[in-house]
Amino acid sequence: MTELCDLPGHELARMYRAGEATAADAVESCLRRIEAVDGRVEAFLRVTADDARERARAIDERFVAAEDLPPAAGIPLALKDVLCTRGVTTTCGSRILESYVPPYDCTPWARLGEAGAVLLGKTNCDEFAMGSSNENSAFGPVHNPWDLETVPGGSSGGSAAAVAAGEAVWALGTDTGGSVRQPAALCGVVGFKPTYGLISRYGLIAFASSLDTVGTFTRGVRDAATLVSAIAGKDRLDATSLLTEPRDLADGLDGGVAGMRIGVVREWLGEGVEPGVKAAVEAAIERLGRLGATFEDAALPHADFALSAYYILAPAECSSNLARYDGVRYGHRAADAVDVIDLNSRTRGEGFGDEVKRRIMLGTYALSAGYYEAYYGQAQKVRTLVIRDFEAAYERFDLLLGPTSPTTAFRIGEKAGDPLAMYLSDIFTIPSNLAGNPSISVPCGLDEKGLPVGLQLLGRHLDEATVLRAAHALEQDLGLTARPPLVEEAA
Amino acid sequence: MTEYEAVVGLECHVELSTATKMFCGCRNEFGGEPNTRTCPVCLGHPGTLPVPNREAVERTMKIALALDGEVAPRSLFHRKNYFYPDMPKNYQISQYDLPIATGGHLDIDVDGETRRIAMNRVHLEEDTGKTIHASTTGRIAEAEYALEDYNRAGVPLVEVVSEPEMRSPEEARAYLQELRALLEALGVSDVRMEEGSLRCDANVSVRPAGASELGTKVEIKNMNSIRSVERAVRFEVDRQREALGRGEPLVQETRHWDEDRGVTSSLRSKEEAFDYRYFPEPDLPPMEPDEEWISKLRAELPELPAARRRRFVESLDVTPEQARILTSAPVWADLFEETVEAAGQPGRAVANWFTQTLVPQVPADHAAGKADAIVEVLRLVADGEISSTAGKEVLVEAVGTGRPPSEVVEERGLKQITDLGGVIDDVIAENPGPVEQFREGKEGVVGFLVGQVMKKTGGAANPQEAQRRLRERLSS
Secondary structure, eight states: OOOGGGSOHHHHHHHHHHTSOOHHHHHHHHHHHHHHHHHHHOOEEEEOHHHHHHHHHHHHHHHHTTOOOOTTTTOEEEEETTBOBTTBOOOTTOGGGTTOOOSSOOHHHHHHHHTTOEEEEEEOOSGGGOOSSSTTOTTOOOOBTTBTTBOOOSSSHHHHHHHHTTSOSEEEEEESSSTTHHHHHHHTSEEEEOOTTTBOOTTBOOSSTTTOEEEEEESSHHHHHHHHHHHBSOOTTOTTOOOOOOOOTTTTGGGOOTTOEEEEEGGGGSTTSOHHHHHHHHHHHHHHHHTTOEEEEEOOTTGGGHHHHHHHHHHHHHHHHGGGOSSSSSSOOOTTOSSHHHHHHHHHHHHSOHHHHHHHHHHHHHHSTTTTIIIIIHHHHHHHHHHHHHHHHHHHOSEEEEESOSSSOOBTTSSTTOHHHHHGGGTTTHHHHHHTOOEEEEEEEEOTTSOEEEEEEEEOTTOHHHHHHHHHHHHHHHOOOOOOHHHHHHO | OOOEEEEEEEEEEEEOOOSBOSSSSOBOOSOOSTTOSOOTTTTTOTTOOOOOOHHHHHHHHHHHHHTTOEEOSSBOOEEEEOOOTTSTTSEEEEOOSSOSEEOOEEEEEETTEEEEEEEEEEEEEEOOOEEEEEOSSSOGGGOSEEEEEOSSTTOEEEEEEEOSOBOSHHHHHHHHHHHHHHHHHHTOOOOOGGGTSEEEEEEEEEEETTOOSOOOOEEEEEEOSHHHHHHHHHHHHHHHHHHHHTTOOOOOEEEEEETTTTEEEEEEEGGGOOOOOOEEOTTSOOBOOOHHHHHHHHHHOOOOHHHHHHHHHHHHOOOHHHHHHHTTSHHHHHHHHHHHHHHOOOHHHHHHHIIIIIHHHSOHHHHTTOHHHHHHHHHHHHTTSSOHHHHHHHHHHHHHHOOOHHHHHHHTTOOOBOOOHHHHHHHHHHOHHHHHHHHTTOTTHHHHHHHHHHHHTTTOBOHHHHHHHHHHHHHO
């Protein structure tokens, strides 16, 4: 049986308007699912059940009054715990912000709240969004609903797992080097990272500002289009947000892929890619070909260097962004410090985990006098070359295609001791963060272990529409019905 | 013995008097209850982002244009990273290798000579908060705790940097006076050194006279008035000359000016200098002003002090020194022009009242808008109703307090008696002896007779007038 919590948001929206269900019903359904599975999945750090119930009732009253509400009205959703929520503790998965209660809302949530969406709670993540397995959270790992012994991916592991397990209908995450698309792939849901600047970063607790992008988790492409449309657009509180025409990205979703020119990034189907991933992606290519898309191999000659450049630029920005956690104004404060330097270093020593410290040190070093040009300067040049690679590719192609991640979900603890192996999880997702282009991970089947594989589609700057249209065509053609065993059992 | 010449460059920080802070909507005003003019953005809360204040960017460009600098077609904010608790993000949003403007110059007058000081750059950044060290001994190192006030954090701060082209402490002073006058004329800042809205660091070195290479540079901090900059530069130049005279090498360092003791002392050496790890601020897009915007700002520039000085000298017959004093603040220059026009008196005569009495004795903000009172006092003196000595007194009181000049004259009994006819007749009738002596040619006696007139009028007569009238009567 299908519970309300397992339906896509657009179906709930229809039912609310047809009087077939209420937002309160949907919220209760999610809360029951959380109750049933979250002890094992551990996707949520905080569940705001009372607020969610109250909000859902208020929205239902407006439906009863026949108000014309936006598509997000009454949809239960979860937010990654790097997105600030007024009055609701927001930790970034870190001890240093364990007690931090933001005095303001991030813009994406402010917009969704305004549109009537219902917040279920805040989801677990790698500390300050640094990680690819969700094992770097100070509050423990998240378990992949498809196999509780495996990771959900990261850093937005909690949001991906929550949507996969039906604990939330929608979730927001953040994608700095793949932190939405990679966990979406590993959890078998749709993860969409729009163009950098399309969604305001105001209230997104910064990891690497020039790369951080708010992204969405949904169980279908149509919902991704609706959710992004609800939060996109210029924000006067974010100087890097782009001025774009407001539009509903769900329009034109059914246009199909006939005539679309798609470039296959051949290097991404070579060494280091699991056979199950390769097979599922190649099968998807065949399907898209039957639907009328044409394929050729695409070259991104500098993509090989993208990972190295990323691991200079992101830590450099992080070393500066995380300097503010010093125990003076908010968050953790070390006890009995003898002076301000002692206060700063002990607060940070106690408050940050190993991966965060590693990246702060990397970044501090990369920006230091005498090293700046060799590291940061050089990495910026690589970034420019990657952007040019994409520009050249998009002269020939409407989209690029490849796997989202070289592997499906790996076992908890498997890579935890080997940062470099972990960093390779994001090797296919990082290039579009460097370029700021939109890309999506859409489920394209299961591997031989029964774990989901994600297909990545990458588009031109601000061409979300084409990315979504192709992803939707593939999704409709595949018609995947498999659900995590946990969901089958709970439903 | 080698003659050493001083080489001085000044780095001034100017707090802009915009309505709101640089990157958030908090009110930008001096003082206030600690931490009341703050918000999540200027407190550096997680997730907040800076949004540039357009007015602050425009004012910075205006300062650059007024200095004849080149506004860059593309400039960037950078992050300057260092840990200090009065800086909420532990980095300052500042500018580095792509400032808003470069070049330009400031003309200064010293001893009647004009020197052109080249400018290095004008850039925009945010101010920090203030740390108050709770120390019973007055020494920071012995403070038990510190308190932070973030009201000032995020206030727009413009850095104006000269080339090292000043050659004496006097030139340093003149440069600061001229820069302050220029900033005031632009109306971009309160430029109050005592409140910290104008702050100045000095880079000082010496070298053998005529040499082209620069000597070892010392940066001096903590001067809080133009006078203390001049004093600190003088002390430092002397110290360096003496050290070199003794054959001691100088070290590149930052030194602290001690106002009470009148000395500088070492704060940190070059080796201990911070590594600020500058990198481009990813939260802010580049600033790319087009020609149209720059031209619009250029057209909005008011008449600048140098031009005004020239005009005062050339068309109002004011001396160059008077012109310098009159244009030291726009309030004085404006009042002066209004007074000349309304009083219909020669510029130089009016200027005397300003430079000798008003400017030295009345605070500029008290004088603002009081042209009517000044004109009235000048008229009273010109009509002989009060003496010019009394005029100075009335001017200071009336302009300083806002009371009407006539009331001050009345209250202090300063009115001169102009109708002396009767008194003169009486004095002549009552002093036949001296009158006779005068008529016989004993000129000196007139002083005695004037004294009698003054006595009879209780001092209210104009003595020159009395003498003139006595002579007139006695020689007829």
